[in-house]
Structure formats: C-alpha cells, structure tokens
Amino acid sequence: MANNQSWIRSHTCGDARRDDSGASVVLAGWVMNHRDLGGVIFIDLRDRYGITQVVFRPEENRELAERAARLRMESVVAVKGTVGLRPADMVRGDLATGEIEVVATDLELLNDCRELPFMIRDDNDASDETRLKYRYLDLRRPVMQKNILLRHRVSQTVRRYFDHQRFVEIETPMLMKSTPEGARDYLVPSRIHKGCFYALPQSPQTYKQLLMVAGFDRYFQIVKCFRDEDLRADRQPEFTQIDVEMSFIDEDGIIQVVEGLMAAVFREAAGIDLPVPFPRMGYDEALLRYGNDSPDIRYGMEIEPLNELVGRSGFKVFDDTVSGNGAVRGFTLEQCGPLSRKQVDDLTEYIRGFGAKGLVVIQMKEEGASSPILKFLQPGVAEALTDRFSMRPGDALFIVADRPAVTAAALGNLRRHLAAAFGRIPDGTFAPVWVLDFPLLDWDEAEQRYTAMHHPFTSPKPEDISRLATDPGSVRARAYDLVLNGSEVAGGSIRNYRRDVQQLLFSTLGIDAETAERKFGFLMRALEFGAPPHGGIAFGLDRLVTLIAGETSIREVIAFPKTTSAFSLMDESPSKVDEKQLDELGITILKTEE
RNA sequence: GGGGUCGUAGUUCAACCGGUUAGAGCACCGGCCUGUCACGCCGGAAGUUGCGGGUUCGAAUCCCGUCGACCCCGCCA
Numbered sequence: 192m193a194n195n196q197s198w199i200r201s202h203t204c205g206d207a208r209r210d211d212s213g214a215s216v217v218l219a220g221w222v223m224n225h226r227d228l229g230g231v232i233f234i235d236l237r238d239r240y241g242i243t244q245v246v247f248r249p250e251e252n253r254e255l256a257e258r259a260a261r262l263r264m265e266s267v268v269a270v271k272g273t274v275g276l277r278p279a280d281m282v283r284g285d286l287a288t289g290e291i292e293v294v295a296t297d298l299e300l301l302n303d304c305r306e307l308p309f310m311i312r313d314d315n316d317a318s319d320e321t322r323l324k325y326r327y328l329d330l331r332r333p334v335m336q337k338n339i340l341l342r343h344r345v346s347q348t349v350r351r352y353f354d355h356q357r358f359v360e361i362e363t364p365m366l367m368k369s370t371p372e373g374a375r376d377y378l379v380p381s382r383i384h385k386g387c388f389y390a391l392p393q394s395p396q397t398y399k400q401l402l403m404v405a406g407f408d409r410y411f412q413i414v415k416c417f418r419d420e421d422l423r424a425d426r427q428p429e430f431t432q433i434d435v436e437m438s439f440i441d442e443d444g445i446i447q448v449v450e451g452l453m454a455a456v457f458r459e460a461a462g463i464d465l466p467v468p469f470p471r472m473g474y475d476e477a478l479l480r481y482g483n484d485s486p487d488i489r490y491g492m493e494i495e496p497l498n499e500l501v502g503r504s505g506f507k508v509f510d511d512t513v514s515g516n517g518a519v520r521g522f523t524l525e526q527c528g529p530l531s532r533k534q535v536d537d538l539t540e541y542i543r544g545f546g547a548k549g550l551v552v553i554q555m556k557e558e559g560a561s562s563p564i565l566k567f568l569q570p571g572v573a574e575a576l577t578d579r580f581s582m583r584p585g586d587a588l589f590i591v592a593d594r595p596a597v598t599a600a601a602l603g604n605l606r607r608h609l610a611a612a613f614g615r616i617p618d619g620t621f622a623p624v625w626v627l628d629f630p631l632l633d634w635d636e637a638e639q640r641y642t643a644m645h646h647p648f649t650s651p652k653p654e655d656i657s658r659l660a661t662d663p664g665s666v667r668a669r670a671y672d673l674v675l676n677g678s679e680v681a682g683g684s685i686r687n688y689r690r691d692v693q694q695l696l697f698s699t700l701g702i703d704a705e706t707a708e709r710k711f712g713f714l715m716r717a718l719e720f721g722a723p724p725h726g727g728i729a730f731g732l733d734r735l736v737t738l739i740a741g742e743t744s745i746r747e748v749i750a751f752p753k754t755t756s757a758f759s760l761m762d763e764s765p766s767k768v769d770e771k772q773l774d775e776l777g778i779t780i781l782k783t784e785e
Numbered sequence: 786g787g788g789g790u791c792g793u794a795g796u797u798c799a800a801c802c803g804g805u806u807a808g809a810g811c812a813c814c815g816g817c818c819u820g821u822c823a824c825g826c827c828g829g830a831a832g833u834u835g836c837g838g839g840u841u842c843g844a845a846u847c848c849c850g851u852c853g854a855c856c857c858c859g860c861c862a
Contacts, residue, residue, distance in 0.1 A: 230819030244822070264812075281820060306795055306813050312823080316797060320854045374861055394862090420861040421786095544788080544858065645862070672862085682862055731862085744855095755855065 198269040198299050205241020209290045211274040216293060218243060219269040219301070221331065222262050223311065232259045236270065236293075237311075239336055244277075244292040245270050258298055265304040265311055265331075271297040319746075323760040326751055338748045342736045344460040346413055349433055352455045356448065358409040358435075363398035365391060365415070370710055371702075372647050374418040377428070385777035391417035394729055396646060397714050399436040400686055403725040404717045410436045413732065422755045424744040425678065425734055429753075433735075435683070436727030442671060442685060445728055446625060449673060449681065453623060461739050463621060469673070471625040479520075482603015484629070487677025489622045490615045494522045494602050497590065500576060505569040508549065512592035520598050521551075521590035523580045524609050529554060530587055541608060542591065547601035551590040555582040607677065621738070623675045631655075631668040632699070640701040645670045647700055648714075649684040650692070650726075659699050669726070680735045683728025690718040 200219040207216060220238035232247040249256035262268065272293040283289030308325050309317035313334045322329040329335055350360065369376045369390035376390035392398075394416050402410045412434045419428065433452075437445065450467040457463040470488070477486045480493045497519045501509040509519050530538075530552065539550040553562040553576060560573045560582075580588055589609075591601045610616050631651050632641040641663050643649060651659065655666040669685035687693040693715060697707040707715065733745040746752040753759050773780065 224823070226821045226824050228819055228821060228824070229817065231821075232819090233821050233824085235822070246820085249819080278820070281822085283822070286822090308812095309796055310811070310823090314823095318792090318797085318854070320792090321796070323854090418861060421859085423861085424856070426861070546858095679862070729862090754853085756853080758853090760854090 198271075198301075200269065203240035204236050204238040204243040205287055207243060207274050207288055207291050207293065209276065212276050212291065214274045215271070216274055217269060217271050218245070218293060220267070221311070222264060222266050222268060222304075224264070225259070225262055227260050232256055233292075234259060234262065234268075234270075236268070241287055243288045244283075245272065245295050246275075246292050247295050247298075252296070255295065255298055258300070259295070262300070263304055265307055265328075267301040267304070269299045269301055270295050319754075320760065323746075323752070323754065326761045330750065335747070338736070338740050338742065339750060341460060341740055342732075342748050345456055345732070345736055345739070348456050348459045349411075349413060349452065352452050353409075353411045353435075356409065356451075358411045359407050360412055361402055361407065361410055362412065363392070363395040363402075363414065367392050367398075368710075370397075371706075372643065372700075374420050377417045377419050380776040380778055382775050393418050394432060395434055396648065397711070399434060399727060400648065400714065400722075400725065401717055403436055403438045404720065404722045406438075406723075408438045410434075410727075422753070422757060424746075425737070427733070427745060427749060427752055428757045430745070430749075431732040433681075433730035433732050434727070435729065436725060438723040438725040440685075440724070440726055442627070442669060442726070445683060445685075445726055446671065449728060453673075456735070457621065457739070465621060465623065469623040469625055471627055473628045474626055474630065475628070477626050478599050478603075482599045482601075482606060484626055484672065485674045485677055485679045486624060486626070487607065487610075487616070487622070487674075488624050489617055489620055489676055490610050492522045492524060492606050492610060492615065494520050494599075494606065495579065496520050497576070497579070500579060501572060501592075503569065504567075504572045506564055506567040506572075508551075508592050517593055518595040518598040519590060519592040520602055521576075521580075521588050522602060522606055523582060523586050523588045524613060524615075525583070526585045527587050527609075527613055528585055529556070538589070538605065538609075542601040542605050545600040545604050546597045547591050547593050549591075550601075550605075551592070553577065553582075553588040553590070555584050555586045555588075557584045619741070621675060623673060626672045626674055627670075629668045629670040629672070630664065631666040631670075632663050634664060641699060643696075643700060644668065645682065645684050647696060647702075648686045648693070650687045651696070656692070656695075659695060663699055671728070673728075673730075675735070675738055678734055678738060679731070680738070681728050681730040683726065685724070685726035688718060688722045688724050690715055693718060 198217060198219070201217045204218055204220045218236055220236040222234055223237040223242060224235040226233040230249055234245045234247070236243050236245050247256045247259040270293060272295040274291050275294045277290060277292050307328065308321050309315050309328070311328060311331045313332055315332065330339065353360070366379060366389035369378065369388060374393050376393065379389040379391065381387045381389060395412065395414055399410055414432055414434050415429055416432050417429050420426070422428065435448070437448070450469055454465050454467055457465045472486065474484055477484050479496065481487070482494055498513045501519050502513040504510060512519050535552050542550050551562065551564055553560055553573070555577060560577050565573055576588065580586070582588060589602070589605060591598045593601065630644055631649060633644045635642045645668060650669045652667045652669055658666050671683060672679050673681035687696060694704070694707070733748055736748040737745045740748055742748060751759065751761065
C-alpha cells in the first residue's frame, strides 16, 4: 500500500500541455480505455477536466506494465510519470492534451471497477431504465457532465445578474401550509401535531408576496418546488424555479428585468446573443395563429381562419361548422411532396387524439388541387383556398373544422408534429416570445365553477374588474408568459395587493369568506398592513437549461431524476417505512389486497 | 384513469408464418501482438426470453393477466 500523501494529483487530466514537457506529474482519474499492444500499453485517463493518454513501457518497468495490463474499464487510478511529447504523426488534434502523453513511472489502483452495465461514452445507447439505476455512472459521461456544468453556469449567471440589480436572495420554507388551489400537494406528516400535515411548496408564491409586504422590494430565489401530478418529458415531481418578485412595478418593468436576465444567461452560459426586446403576442392571437398559448415562432406554417371562405362551400362539414359558430382553419406544409393515403390516415388519427372529428387535406399537384372533398365544393372555393395560401405544386393544406378550441388544439399540435416530422424546425436557434392578455379565469366543466388560469392571486386588468360579477370568463389578467421555442419557460403576473379585490376574486372562484380566511387568512391580513403594489414571475430552470442544452427531456439536466411513475430507480424511493416511524406520526396504512 | 411503443446474456440488439442446440456487437475471462487512440487477431464463459397463467405435439413468437421503462391524452403552469 502506498502512502496516500504521495498520490495526491499535481494536474488534472485536462491540464498538461506541450509546455509541460519533461515535468513530473501525478494524475488521478478513471480508466476510460486501455490499449494493450503486447508490449507498450496505452491508457486514456479521464476526469471532468479532460482526457490524458498514459503510456506504460515494459522495457522500462516490466512489473508496472503488467499491472497496467490488468486494469479494467472505469477503475480509478493514480499515475506518476513524466510529460512527454508525442511523436509528430501521433498528435491528436481533437484532444486538448493531444500533443502530449504521460510516460508512467508508477501506478496506484485506488479502486477497482466491476463489469459495467454500460459504456461510459456519449454515444452509449443504454436504456433510460439502466441509466437511471446507475445514474452515478451515467453522470460520468461527458455529455451529462456538460449538461450539469451548463446548469451550474446558468444558476451562477442568474445569481450574479440579480445581485447586480439589487435583488435579495431569500430562502422560504419547504414545510408550509397546504392550499386547496392548483396542483396536488406533497404532504409531510407532523410528529408533534399528530393528524396535521405540512405541504411541500408548489411554489413559494405566498411567501414572496409577504416579502414584498415586508419591504424587500426585489426578491429572487433558485428554489425546489413540488407537485404531485402525473409526469411528462418536461415535468418532474420536484423541479427548480427561478422565482422573482418586485414591488412598485408593472408588466413592462417585469418584462424588462426578465429580458435582461435572459440575455445575460444566453450570453454567459451559452455564448449566444439574444436580441431584446422580445416580440409580444396576445393570448387570442397565439391561439388563432399557432393553436396554443406557447407558440413556436421558429418556423412558419401559421394557421389561418377560413370561415369566410368556406361558409357556403357546399361541403356540409364546413358549412355546418361555420353556421354553428365553429371554426374552420388551416395551414400549409410547403414542398412535402405527395402524401400517401396511409400518411393522411395517420395524421387524421393523430388529430383525433385532440378531439377533432376529421382532417381535410388538399394537395397541390402539377395538374391542380387534389382532395377527396373537391367534388363537394362549389365552383371557386378550392381556388380561393389554394390562392389564400399561395399554394404551389408539392404543397399540402391541412384543414380542421370543429369547435374553436378543438380546431386550435388539433391544428396547433398537427403543426408541431409535421414541422418536426419534415425537419422544418431550425436547429440551434432560440426564439423567445411574450404571450400577454391571458384570461383571468378558466371554466372547469367537471367542477362547474371558474378556476384561476394562472393562480388566484393574479390581478385582473383594472378596466375588466367590473365584469367579474357579470361575465367572469371575459375578464383579462395582468399575466404574462415567456415562451421559448414553443416551450413555456416562465410565467407570472401582477398580483392583487388590495384586500377587497382579492376577496372579490376568491368569491368569484367559489371560495367563501370562511374558507378564504382559513386557507389564506395570513395573506389577506398582510394585504391590510400597507401591502405595496407588486408582481413577479417564475422560470422553470430545468426547462430553460434543457432548451439551451438542446435536450428533449428535463431528466437530462437533472442529476437524479425520477421515472414517469415518480420512482427513483437508483435508491428505490418511495419505499415502505418502519412501523415504529408510522406509530410516532400516528399514521395507519389502510390494508390493500396483496 | 385512458391510449401507444417496448421488455431476449452484464449491456445494445437479432431470431421469418409457432419448429428442433435462442444468435451477434461491446463489456468480462484466457491467449497472441512494442505507437495505439472505439487498436487488431484467436479462443472462452455468459440466458428463469420481465413475471404468472392459457392455447398447442411444440411458445421468445399466439391469447389473457400483471409488473416496469418511455411517449401522449386527462391532470399539471
């Protein structure tokens, strides 16, 4: 056994250069690869800083070379040696350390590695299941190290930016009061108060508002949030927000601060210059032109309203939709060539998933428009449609006729689907856009009541407040979303800072005064003690980093993510706990059939 | 809660319409090889075909159930 002290590394595996030639070094790292040529042995030693080639020469030290030959992939070793220049024709241009190699004089196996479940390489194609079970190995892969380091740089840029802008980073409780609105809470039982529960925060919303009442003026926090809802590629049960709140501010003030933040993050973490200000779009316009409230403006294929063209087309589906206050809309995919019957059937099946009953496809061919519905159309209607979109041979027009919400959803999703399938989404471009003028409320069919579209503390537009009693659905919110490449990366609002307005909103949401007092009494009280006008926004940090990294799932930028069933394959949580722990909490588990 | 795709060696995949001993790459083990860099060559070991049931002379393959991973709808800002 060697004395530990003598094996402390002098350089990382990314340090040594031509200038270090002749220097004695100690390196430590993982055996990424070893090439035993029968005599000379090469080992690629890797750490998070880089890769250095180490050479063992049996003619110089037979015993050492024999030990090197026995090294397995991913064991951890320390190597003493001398930096040497590689022969000119052996220089590797693609490696920062490609001009040198370390000629080993001694080797210490710090820890062996058993047979690996997968190769530690960027192009490894291990399943998500295996990767998550051995996440610590997955994280050794250079691409994952890159993602985690990018996330670090984004976080550091955020902190630096806000600090310079005189924001205060304040931690808020992880154990808080469960509230009825919004997502399902993760609950934490209280041992001291038996039968009572804390909730993990869905967001620090109420706390940051109280910090405004406290006079902190400009607050931010990079904070974990928890929502017990079903998962998606862009949703984990715990995720990270960049949380922001400001006093004496309006929408433009928030937007300006956020645009500055985005520009700083992209410049410093990704080396990308994002032009400000970002374009802005109304909610209604987004829904009409892009089919959803998170428009991807990196490509065209914009949706057009067609009601006035097809109101008396002769095609019953169109005519009935128009006369029944429905929406007929469409968009074109240029130069896709002729679509097969099967392709059209598959696309029709796809939009049925969004509630649409059917899809009309009109294809422009050399000899003219072609579609099964042409025979039903009055003369001139087909030409009006193809003219509207300036269609050329090879283009296809997709039309949906349904209730406006269904038409929007079907075409919005179809637009994304086709853009991706036909490679119409440009790589490496970032197109931010603000979406404004959201409705304040959403009608919940299941519960037969209005719910807050953003959250119940969002302020209505002053000029719309009077309609809260008469026509709540038409009231607009002082809310704003920041959408990046079709993904919502931030959302916020100007809040209610007067108790009477907040009270009015609660009653519109069907929350009676007694319930409001029980659930939000602390906030209502605070609003009576000189609460300043305030508003804020929260970023989804995971989503933002995912986009910058060019990944498709937020799991790729989270060190230890969970599966779609909210299970951690590595440490196998959640798990059963001891009877004794439950007894202390006064909790009994209901028997379920085995 | 619903829909879709998938589950075969440590791992990534193959195995035709149900057919005889379930194959291959990488990893692992052994041998050869002195300038490789995903080194090369030769050999070896390695399988509860996720699990349970059914159909059949015969099931990785067909059917039912179940568990798990991923994507989507609902849900969630």
